[in-house]
Amino acid sequence: MEMMKKKSFNLPEDCLAMILSLTSPGDVCRLSSVSSIFQLTSNSSALWRKFLPPDYESIIARSNNPSQLLDLPLKKVYSSLCRYPILIDNGYKSFWLNRLTGKKCYMLSARALTIVWGSTPMYWKWTSIYHPKSRFSEVARLRDVCWLEIKGKIDVKALSPSTHYAAYFVFTLERSAYGLKNQPVKVTMGLAGSGESITRVVYLDVETPERLGNFPEEPFLGQPFGDFMVPPILADGGGLEYRMDRSDGWWEVKIGEFKVDLEEGELEMRLTQLGGHWKRGLAVQGIEIRPR
Template sequence: MTMDNASFDLYDLPENCIANVLSLTSPGDVCRLSSVSSTFRSAGDSSAVWCRFLPPEYQSIIVRSADASHLVGLPLKELYISLCRNPILIDEGSKSFWLDRLTGKKCYMLSARTLKITWGDTPRYWQWTSISDPRSRFSEVARLQDVCWLEITGKIDLKALSPSTNYAAYFVFSLDRSAYGFENQPVEVAVGPAAGGESITRIVYLDVERRKKLRYFRGPFLRPFVLFEGTPRRVGGSGGGLKCRKNRSDGWWEVEIGEFEGGQEGELEMRVKEINGGHWKSGLIVCGIEIRPKMLP
């Protein structure tokens, strides 16, 4: 056979060769290509493919979960899918871990118990409540009773995150029906090195719905409220735009705290603060802080 009449059929490649090619794509690409033919489907189910998509230390993360016995021994494709669909509780239920479905990047959520909440252990100011809502990942949340100084801080080791990945941290919360003190009230959020240095600070609003209702109020000496009026403050770094809460599929709300890159050296501190003197507030329910890859708009 000469080069002129030679033909090449991709399906003639050994399955392990096709699997190696698939492992250089993405989880989404593998799923799409697996529908092309039985050859691609068989190669796409290979552990050699999904081993490339799972974090290198996935086994050491799994054993920190009470569900480890149900996960160990699963085919790697099934394990990947399970970790994308069903976040697992690790470190005695204080954190939640899962994988981003499209990229396989590591995601975490820190429970309210892992956060440093000013006066959080004083029942007069904060109440710790057990919940049985299946939408909640944790069995306990913190409810604000009444404070004028709100400060919540969380920390995470950047090495625990996927390297060369742009992440964002989100404050996950709700407000009960009797909540007050957050209407039209700016709250400061920030991310920065826990050891000190530049912190990126911005202003957010936790009670955006009531702010919308007040937007068109007029009085003889008052101008209308404007939803996005204001300028973020810069504290040792560049500020960001104003952010308002968003609904989540699990029934909570979230607001973005800030962005950063994973895989770096050091510990990251995430902070939520409202310390306007004499401004009392109540009814905030804290679920935790979620850290996940920042999706492009």
């Protein structure tokens, strides 16, 4: 054992860095915490250059203050991008890295999305003062629409190759919200113009009798069964999917999943609710795309 330690110490730093680069950022952190040999190598710029995306410099250059990050050692660049998302493209997108894998993550702000009637003040309001706080300068607030349609696109070249991604609609509902409770919302995800996409049904605002403690305030879309109502069934035969809480105070609901195995094309995500009734009180922060 002692002989192995001595031989390891004699290995050049770039050789040790190459060995560590075949693992993952999470493995490097674990190894450096139990081995002084790997702890010294874990600061190597050559190592962290392997874990950072090849185009990380050009992405950072699209932020407001790129030198703040680019002047740091590469290990700190990686750590910062994992902990603190940066705003790019005039503040319309957010970029960060998955801490354990180094895969790219994005959020498209409401301003980066195509919102039907979004530029009409009668139907949508844009505000910079909102709670919970958004990472972007503005969020979109739904005043009143009958036709709810929101679409986002991202170039697949911006994503990490050979990676399974999921997209999430990030939103919240105001106290004055109506027209969305127990209403099915169609979400679609696929390559733009390919004719191939996956469509499913989600619910932004659902309260079951079990969650309320008694009957819903609004009619449920399921079929009556005894003294309660049977929840709606998704198109794929699965059970009802609820919105999920996020650590930033917002909610999210999954739009779909996509495996990046192409070099060209645009990934398109769409959310629609065309039920013929009026809706209000929806606040949109954006669409988040992150590794599954």
